[in-house]
Amino acid sequence: MAELLILLTIGLPWLGALFCWAAGDRHPRLQHGLAVAFSLAAGIAALLLIPFGKDQVLITLSVGGAFGNFTFSPDGLGVFLAAVATVIGSLAVIFSVDYMRSEDQLGRYYAFVLFFIGAMVGLVLTTNLLLMFAFWEITALTSYALISFHNDDLKAVAGGIKALIITQFGGLGLLIGALVLFANTGSYDILTIIANPGILPAGALAWMAFGCLAAGAAKSAQFPFQTWLPDAMEAPTPVSALIHAATMVNAGVYLLARFFPAFEGVPGWREAVMAVGMLSALLAAVMAIFATDLKRVLAYSTVSQLGYMVYAVGAGGIFAAQFHLLSHSVFKALLFLGAGAVIHSVGTRDMRQMGGLGKNMPFVRLVFVIGALALAGLPVLNGFWSKELILEAGLAHGNPLWMLFVMLVVSGLTAFYSFRMVWLVFYGQPRAELHAHDAGPAMKVALAPLAIGTLTTWLLAGSFSRLLSESLPAHQIAAHSTGEILLEVLTAPITLIALLVIALGLVCWWQRDRLAGVKRALTGLQITATNSFGFEAVNRAVVLGAQNSAEKLRSTQTGVLGWNVAYLVIALIGVLAILLLGVGLP
Amino acid sequence: MTISIPTAVLIIVLGLVGIGIYALLTTRHLIKVIVALQLLVKGAMLALVLAGHLTGQDDLGQSLAITVIIADTIVAVIGMALAVQVRRVVGTLDLRSLTSLRR
């Protein structure tokens, strides 16, 4: 049964991708319908899979000897992310019915979205590191293809190429990790190394650990790879919500959390992970304060919140990291889709031109405010509980206190920019002649469940912790009931401090006119932040370098078949000669 | 002079592969390329059967040969479909005019 469900969750979106593409762009209604049907079916299959998470079943697809069998294990981490990917995926697809109504080439759009959903599910469910690498790269490919969906727009194409090249460095890290594992143990099995990291020599384990850290940082847009995510905002907004907020960028956090028991003993690894998370959270939050593009603010806040999760993994709070991942997926998808409704309605992403839109779009304002309050970490919303859990994890295990202090400051900054964003878009006086109308019916259908989720997913804390603790024995997560977790959060002193900092952030926005002097003093910071603290230049140099060297290599591609075959023959001669010289005659 | 069975088969294998590669190196006609690929792959297929025969694993070699036959047939089919479309769009089957990706 579990086997069938796993195959369905991966296979249904892929099948849907094929159908949407085959339906042809002359039948847009059929394409919308097919995409919604297949993504919903996959979502249901993934939800049905959750109960199997406790059984620790292992599904093996025998593929013959060479690369080990393809194994899938629906454990707690896997099923939960598979459910997030498919459920939010189907909501994004439903949202697209309105958002992409007047677009051409829907076949390409839906085929890549569904292809992505299937690959994401495969990525989190497989326990074969080579297969995981394959899925990892499929998600990178679809992300690139969807960022550049408007391929007549130069900025979209450049953003896609940038994302592709930068995330390739991460893919390289994962490949190194996989090869190191295979070279030392003769298999790609993840479960063995997690249960018993001692089977690898310490040096090899360190290579693997830092390779996976690079992979996770690049995928999750963490320091120093963070600048591809803001440029990825050229994608259609449902894609930003699905791939660049709720699912793919979580793959990095997932990878680090999955391998935590194996790598935690590697000297310096945990500190490196915490530092990466802290720097990303801080830098991105400062950039979000000064950004004026609505989607870029959301992108920076995604980087910042992912920084919280990475920090939590490094601090040993696997449950806190995953719980925040769940909260963040829901409220950030809500914010992105809400922003999509705004952008679709007014036709610009520049917040300086918006203002006072709330009157014309009350529904979008309502759900967007719910999402923003969760992002700021205000009580009762899901973001509050999970963020407090992360801060508590930072306090435990003897982690450095100054890092915790930075994270506290970041939560104040988060509250500040969340409030600024909501105010600039929905309140105040209209600053430009914009014609706004409320969201369409399909958009509302997608937004409402996310808003309800933002208000309620924290109630799942207990069952979520039980699921993780039962299915991941190596991670040593303690199971608590919802009540215990909530009580723990409410009585911890750090919660009070965090709430004070958040309130301080809100007050700063409230009294922004009186703080004009401070703002002037920070002009220098503003300029550096708008330039991404110089990392934009570094990343751009890397991308340009890759493109230039590719352009130079192009001259070797003569396009003449004869020479291609000639090089093959020369390579054959080379290999045989090396064999002859190195091995000698048989 | 008598030659042993494996030697004779080896001659066929090397001959077919050599002729195939030679034709790939020199021909300019798209359909001739497919002919050359067919010859080359037939050599490879026979080599698999021969290798299975020589090592006493006849069945393994034959099961691989089946895969090669399928792959090779499909390569031929798609190659010819490509040739028909190229002829329609470009107007010639000369490989030298199919270098539009080049700068």
Added chain:
Amino acid sequence: MVHGLIAAVTLVCAIQAVRATRLLVSALWLAGASALVALEMYLLGAPEIAVIELSVGAGLVTVLFVFAINLTGEENLDARRMIPRPLAWTMLFIAGALLLIFILPGINQPATGQVYGAFREIFWEDRQLDTLLQIIMILAGVLGVLGLLSDQKTGQIAPYEEHGA
């Protein structure tokens, strides 16, 4: 003796297939070479593969060739080669010589090695991924046939233009 004869005739067929200037003639020589390879396989003790090769390699592919040549028409290209002939010969000679150094010592040795099991078992159980990929390839082949048979829709595709013209 029979094997030597088959070898000689096969190679003659192959050379003629490459040398023939008319494509139809070339396709017929190819079919001859394919049939002889099938015969050789039969003699080597692989009758199933021989039958498949005969029907698919010599039969189906030849029919498709004739069909495709009918659609594209004969086209005489001038004799300029892609690669100079002497270079091609040199490369092939070196590669062949190196290969022979490796192969020859083992060619007349008696069979050794562990037997992996019956054909059916190997094909359907040990190589599942290959079987799966073959099914996908066959689907791709069906798409290819559709491309072969599709109507003349030249109007939809922009005609090829030389860049920089």
